[in-house]
Amino acid sequence: MHKFKRAFLAAAAAVSLVATTGVTSVVQAGEWPTEKECKAGAAKDGDNIIKGWCVAVNRRGGNCLACHQAMVNPWPEGFPTGGNIAPPLVAMAARYPNRDDLRAHIWDPTEKNPMTSMPPFGKHKLISEEDIDLLVDWLLSI
């Protein structure tokens, strides 16, 4: 789809959400499952964004929140907040206009920063290529 059209559709969706719920985020408010709910299959019928979130919160998967906070709203009730040894995952679409750059950072962050404590998830096959794509879908939504 043409970029402009996509932006327009996203804006239209946001406007209709605001109109119906008063919420300004395009993300489905209140639908972020906890790790436990993810394991119980919360993402099974969900879209890629929810699936990507489930990869991020899985301590045996991405475990991204061990180090990062993530700007999802509202935060799932009773769910531990993210770590603060890494920059917060926020405004990703604005900061990564090129999807491949974001994917590359998750695949192997040592390319950009050899001293980073972030594991090279793709290079060391810590998570699957499919899960990395789902993570990128989720990240670009927050």
Ligand code: HEC
């Ligand atoms: C062990 C800690 C740790 C884990 C786990 C971790 N990160 Fe990171 N991450 C870091 C640190 C430290 C940085 C800052 C240095 C750098 O850029 O690599 C970083 C940087 C980043 C960046 C680039 C900085 C930015 O805000 O643009 C992204 C994107 C990112 N991480 C995503 C993820 C995702 C997605 C996961 C889960 C799959 C993850 N990280 C897991 C420590 C971690």
